[in-house]
Amino acid sequence: MSLRGVELAEIPEETARVARAVFAKGCLVMRVRDVLGPVFADAQFEELFPVRGRPAVSPARLALVSVLQFAEGLTDRQAAHAVRSRLDWKYALSLELTDTGFDFSVLSEFRARLVEADADRVVFDAVLRAAGDAGLVKAGKRQRTDATHVLAATRDLNRLEFVVETLRTALNQIAEVAGEWLAALAAPEWFDRYSARPEDSRFPSRWAARVEHGDQCGADGMVLLHAVWSPSAPHGLQALPAVEFLRRTWVQQFHHVDGVVRWRERKNLPPGLIRLRTPHEPEARTGAKRDLGWSGYKVHLSETCEPDAPHLITHVHTTPAPINDDAVLEDIHSALAERGLTPDEHLVDAGYVDAEQIHHARRDYSVELIGPVKPISSRPQAVSGHFDNTRFTIDWDQRTVTCPGGKQNTVWREATSHRGTPVTRVKFPARECGRCERKTSCTDSPHGRALTFRPRAEHEILQQARVEQDTDHWRRRYGHRAGVEGTISQGVRAFDLRRSRYRGLAKTRLQHHFTGAAINLARLDAWITGRPLAHTRVSPFAALRPAG
Numbered sequence: 001m002s003l004r005g006v007e008l009a010e011i012p013e014e015t016a017r018v019a020r021a022v023f024a025k026g027c028l029v030m031r032v033r034d035v036l037g038p039v040f041a042d043a044q045f046e047e048l049f050p051v052r053g054r055p056a057v058s059p060a061r062l063a064l065v066s067v068l069q070f071a072e073g074l075t076d077r078q079a080a081h082a083v084r085s086r087l088d089w090k091y092a093l094s095l096e097l098t099d100t101g102f103d104f105s106v107l108s109e110f111r112a113r114l115v116e117a118d119a120d121r122v123v124f125d126a127v128l129r130a131a132g133d134a135g136l137v138k139a140g141k142r143q144r145t146d147a148t149h150v151l152a153a154t155r156d157l158n159r160l161e162f163v164v165e166t167l168r169t170a171l172n173q174i175a176e177v178a179g180e181w182l183a184a185l186a187a188p189e190w191f192d193r194y195s196a197r198p199e200d201s202r203f204p205s206r207w208a209a210r211v212e213h214g215d216q217c218g219a220d221g222m223v224l225l226h227a228v229w230s231p232s233a234p235h236g237l238q239a240l241p242a243v244e245f246l247r248r249t250w251v252q253q254f255h256h257v258d259g260v261v262r263w264r265e266r267k268n269l270p271p272g273l274i275r276l277r278t279p280h281e282p283e284a285r286t287g288a289k290r291d292l293g294w295s296g297y298k299v300h301l302s303e304t305c306e307p308d309a310p311h312l313i314t315h316v317h318t319t320p321a322p323i324n325d326d327a328v329l330e331d332i333h334s335a336l337a338e339r340g341l342t343p344d345e346h347l348v349d350a351g352y353v354d355a356e357q358i359h360h361a362r363r364d365y366s367v368e369l370i371g372p373v374k375p376i377s378s379r380p381q382a383v384s385g386h387f388d389n390t391r392f393t394i395d396w397d398q399r400t401v402t403c404p405g406g407k408q409n410t411v412w413r414e415a416t417s418h419r420g421t422p423v424t425r426v427k428f429p430a431r432e433c434g435r436c437e438r439k440t441s442c443t444d445s446p447h448g449r450a451l452t453f454r455p456r457a458e459h460e461i462l463q464q465a466r467v468e469q470d471t472d473h474w475r476r477r478y479g480h481r482a483g484v485e486g487t488i489s490q491g492v493r494a495f496d497l498r499r500s501r502y503r504g505l506a507k508t509r510l511q512h513h514f515t516g517a518a519i520n521l522a523r524l525d526a527w528i529t530g531r532p533l534a535h536t537r538v539s540p541f542a543a544l545r546p547a548g
Helices: 013-022 028-036 042-048 059-072 076-085 087-093 105-116 122-133 159-177 179-185 188-194 207-228 241-253 325-339 355-365 430-434 456-468 472-495 505-528
Strands: 142-151 254-257 260-263 285-289 292-304 313-320 345-347 368-370 393-395 400-402 411-416 422-427 450-453
Touching (some): 028 505, 042 059, 042 122, 059 087, 059 105, 059 122, 059 505, 122 313, 122 505, 142 313, 142 325, 142 472, 159 179, 159 188, 159 207, 159 241, 179 207, 188 207, 207 254, 241 254, 292 325, 313 505, 472 505
Antiparallel strands (some): 254 260, 285 292, 411 422, 422 450
């Protein structure tokens, strides 16, 4: 396919006349087209298409169709039908009334090209750029960020179902390419155990019997793996995706105990970031937040939040489910800086905030990161009168620390924390601590008081932040963060943000960029028509709560 350049700036005269007659008061699609213009151009996608070949459907039109599709929650078939049948879509797409559109499969091919070229941001960035050209989004001022969980497109499996389905998937794939070889290898019992899907089977209810069933599955899988890697196995079996997934799964889920294949205990399983969950979506991982657990991904949304402009999403960031919030902050600031949309203040919850993040945001991007920092993590902190590290005076230049009793440290050592970050470890002499009158308020260690400090810049930032967040002024500034919960709610309720349509991280990331662009179109239309933000919902009974 080659790229057929199409000019979207001019709407056909007859299409414009009929659409304005039918939609006398306008509609979302037409209003956004009138304010933002064509938004997309074929030149933005020219690297996705070869120079020669049969003409392709305009990628600029496919991009706009994709955003409108997600704005209305349509399938590919429904979106292609809307291109053929709806006046407002023909108006936005600059199509003649008699245009017959395209086959629905073109949308899937377009998404595949975006994913293959790692161009998932192109469509979202174009909408954001058009809003910027219209003066509706600018750098500076405030932005806020929050995240929510995203469920994988595949069914969630328990541990026993997972290993059985993994082995069953490998057997099916091998049967397609080496059926006779597999028929000679398979024991008669395998057909009873692995012919049906796990959800259609009745597993034992007792835990001991389930463990025994899992061990048997592990032994069967090990027989298959040994056979696949034997010299007599047909060529190419080791390269099959399902076989490689089986091998990786068996490494994670089973081990040899006295020469027998056994299920690993939970404490011996790999961490969630690398632990496999289903053979049908190898990139899905298990995440947990408080009492919530899920298999899939996590999406972070950043938005503007000034009262004199529409609240538009400025960045969408999708990660595997176990990735901590603070690990993505650098990527978010880097992307905002690349777009020229770095805020002055960035409001986030406690999951994103640490002294290191505050320091780097100020130093690298001139961004003031606002969020609650964690309290002092001292074991006896709850004891009244205990001396936490704020009671110690630090002279960074002289590398000395003075305790509340006036004694100074004897050890000052640069070290590394368990997270791999630089820290300073300080120790006071056991002899001085042992005879100090204030020992009961300081330490119960016979070896003397020991302290750990972050690097100087981070330590001072942390101390200042802990003082500031107890003030009314800080609470008023931070109160603006709460509005991002409404953005998450809108994404979940109106745009199905919490459920992945596709399999794999790359396609899920593309979906979220389409969704972010669709949310921005909806919010731009609300701003154009003067529709106010919805108020926080309060039930009739909750509204009766006495003041104070």
